[in-house]
Amino acid sequence: MYNLSLSKIAEAIEAKLIGEGERVEPRGASIDTRKLKPGDLFFALAGEKTDGHHYLAEAYRLGAVAAVVNRIPPELQRMDFPLLLVPEPEKALQRLALVQRNLAQVPVIAVTGSTGKTTTKDILASILAVKGNVLSTRGNYNNELGLPLTLLALEKQHWAVVTEMGMDALGEIDFLASIARPTHGVITNIGRAHQEILGSQEKIAQAKAELFPHISPEGGLVLNKQDEVKLRPWLPNVRCRISWIDYLPPADLWVTEIRPNEHNHGHTFEVCAEGRRIPLTLNIPGRHNIINSLAAVSIARQLGLSWEEIKLGLSMVHLTPMRLEIIQLPEQKLTLINDAYNASPDSMASALEVLQSVAGKRRKIAVLGDMFELGSYSVKGHFEVGEKAKAIQPEYLITVGELGRFIAEGAIKAGFPQSKTRSFRENQEALLFLKSIVTAGDVILVKGSRGVQMEQIVAGLCPIGP
Numbered sequence: 001m002y003n004l005s006l007s008k009i010a011e012a013i014e015a016k017l018i019g020e021g022e023r024v025e026p027r028g029a030s031i032d033t034r035k036l037k038p039g040d041l042f043f044a045l046a047g048e049k050t051d052g053h054h055y056l057a058e059a060y061r062l063g064a065v066a067a068v069v070n071r072i073p074p075e076l077q078r079m080d081f082p083l084l085l086v087p088e089p090e091k092a093l094q095r096l097a098l099v100q101r102n103l104a105q106v107p108v109i110a111v112t113g114s115t116g117k118t119t120t121k122d123i124l125a126s127i128l129a130v131k132g133n134v135l136s137t138r139g140n141y142n143n144e145l146g147l148p149l150t151l152l153a154l155e156k157q158h159w160a161v162v163t164e165m166g167m168d169a170l171g172e173i174d175f176l177a178s179i180a181r182p183t184h185g186v187i188t189n190i191g192r193a194h195q196e197i198l199g200s201q202e203k204i205a206q207a208k209a210e211l212f213p214h215i216s217p218e219g220g221l222v223l224n225k226q227d228e229v230k231l232r233p234w235l236p237n238v239r240c241r242i243s244w245i246d247y248l249p250p251a252d253l254w255v256t257e258i259r260p261n262e263h264n265h266g267h268t269f270e271v272c273a274e275g276r277r278i279p280l281t282l283n284i285p286g287r288h289n290i291i292n293s294l295a296a297v298s299i300a301r302q303l304g305l306s307w308e309e310i311k312l313g314l315s316m317v318h319l320t321p322m323r324l325e326i327i328q329l330p331e332q333k334l335t336l337i338n339d340a341y342n343a344s345p346d347s348m349a350s351a352l353e354v355l356q357s358v359a360g361k362r363r364k365i366a367v368l369g370d371m372f373e374l375g376s377y378s379v380k381g382h383f384e385v386g387e388k389a390k391a392i393q394p395e396y397l398i399t400v401g402e403l404g405r406f407i408a409e410g411a412i413k414a415g416f417p418q419s420k421t422r423s424f425r426e427n428q429e430a431l432l433f434l435k436s437i438v439t440a441g442d443v444i445l446v447k448g449s450r451g452v453q454m455e456q457i458v459a460g461l462c463p464i465g466p
Contacts, residue, residue: 001028001041001152002103006066009041010084012099013092015068021082024065029093029152031145038063043093044070045145052089056081068092090145097148098179104154104161107219108180109299112165112173112208113188115347116292117142118320120188123282123289124296125162127313131305132159139320140341142166147176160303168197168373170207177214184219184302185211186295190227192377193344199375201230209234216240220302222295225251243302245294253294258287265326265358271297278307284317285324285337285358288350322455324354329462333440335362336461339447340454343371345381349388351447356392359443364394367430367457369448370401379406386410396437399423400430401452427453431460 007022009015027039033055036042042059044052044067056067056076066082068089076083086092101108111121118140125136135158137150142164150163165176190205198204209231215221217239223231225246235242243252253273260267265285270277271294282293293314300310319325322341329336337358339351348368355364366389374381386407389397397420399408405423412418424430434457438444444461448454 001026002100002154002156004099006082006084009096013068013084013086013095015084015086015092017082017084018072019066019080019082021066024082026065029096029149030059030064031093031149033058033062036062036064040064042067043089044068045089045093046070093148093152094144094179097151098181100151100154101179101181104158106154106158106160107184107303108161108163108182109184109186110163110165110177110180110182110211110214111186111188111295112167112211113186113224114191114193114204114208115344115350116188116288117164117166118341119284119289119323120186120292120295121162121164122319122323123284123293123314123317124186124299126317127296127300127305127310128160128162128303129316130309130313133157134160134162136162137164140164140166142176144172144175147179151180165211167207170198170203171210173207174210174214177211180214181216182211182214182219183216184221184299185215186222186299187211187224187227187231188292188295189224189346190230191344191346192374192381193346197373197375205230206234209237212237213239220299222298224291224295243298245291245298247291253298255290255294258290260357262360265354273297273301280311280314282314282317284319285326285354286350287353287357289324322458324351326358327458327462332438332461334438334461335359335443336458337443337445337447338455338458339445340458341450343369343447343449345371345374345377345385348385348447351445352385352388352392355394355443355445363439363442364392365396365398365434365438365442365444366392366394367398367400367434367444367446367454368404368407369399369427369452369454370403372403372449372451378403382406383410383413386412386416387414390414390416395420395442397421398430398434400427400448400454400457401425404448404452427456428460431457434461 010017026041030036030040042064068084128134225244258269266283325338327336390411408421
């Protein structure tokens with residue numbers, strides 16, 4: 001955090017400061033005592049299953065310098081622990097994050113989209129880090145709590161901030177952007193994720209386009225040319241320059257000479273931009289990540305980075321765990337592709353392409369789980385994934401969950417042998433079968449929606465953890 005005393009924080013969030021410590025300056029913010037660091041300001045938030053007020057004594061013991069509360073538990077009245085009393089600690093967290101953002105005269109980049117948000121964020125942060133310290137969203141801290149916590153980690157040493165913005169409903173991107181006040185933005189794509197909640201791709205596009213009016217006129221916006229028609233109704237809300245990206249022209253940045261890099265499952269390619277062709281190398285798996293890297297490259301160029309700096313940043317990309325994470329298991333002589341964090345039809349198709357690329361002539365096994373929040377597209381979406389699974393001809397197709405069985409049905413209907421498919425309700429059942437059929441040299445993809453928690457299968461194959 002920037003240097004803000006408790007008295008200034010109290011003024012900013014309209015809190016009553018109880019106890020001594022007006023001049024104390026918190027170093028950071030926390031809503032979870034398991035992640036709290038000495039010097040943090042603890043926000044006692046009430047959730048569905050617990051209440052932060054029950055952990056105030058623990059926060060004090062762990063070194064919190066003060067807490068934001070909506071009531072004072074009796075046991076704290078005897079403790080020398082400054083408290084900031086507010087009606088709603090969650091709103092206080094968001095208000096303080098906005099204060100912090102307003103103090104920072106640095107570029108803030110907002111990354112959203114149906115798929116590829118976290119990977120694009122990781123790539124962009126890696127490139128920008130060549131120039132200095134960068135603050136980026138930890139993991140997928142991309143909601144109404146995670147975004148403020150990211151901004152409250154901002155320090156004077158950071159020259160740029162890369163934030164990820166997720167959403168489940170209309171109005172959420174608008175709210176997050178009102179706190180982050182981004183100078184630049186990226187919408188990776190408009191897909192089917194959250195269609196169950198929003199009802200259609202048009203509504204998904206509308207929700208993502210809430211970012212448009214928040215981007216600074218002096219900044220820039222990167223959009224996927226494939227989504228131009230979907231986003232067209234909201235383009236008049238854009239106040240800055242738009243940079244369009246695609247695999248093919250016409251676009252401001254597009255690619256040619258794409259070649260797989262067999263050594264690390266990445267790609268080499270040439271970016272066509274600014275009247276030039278610039279050779280680049282991306283050392284992470286997945287052809288689809290080329291377009292994610294284009295978005296990052298476009299923002300980096302807008303922020304003044306040279307092509308040499310961009311090349312260096314791309315060479316150092318490290319993805320967030322459970323995103324196409326390739327794990328070698330030397331004892332079993334297996335290759336595991338851990339893409340268990342989340343899933344949609346588009347990201348399933350991309351992951352299957354990675355499985356085919358990584359495996360080469362080795363046996364392929366696809367372990368695929370439910371995809372949630374697809375609404376009326378759910379059964380069809382699972383069927384289509386099954387058809388794509390059949391196209392790469394895995395040795396086995398294993399599905400998990402009630403919806404996952406439609407993946408198997410789609411594959412069988414497309415001509416995949418029923419004898420090579422298995423559908424299970426639970427991860428442990430799938431794991432037991434998987435262990436019974438794997439052989440040395442196999443390449444295994446594990447992917448499903450967050451609620452399926454398919455990292456349990458990964459852990460079962462790799463007991464020390466992914």
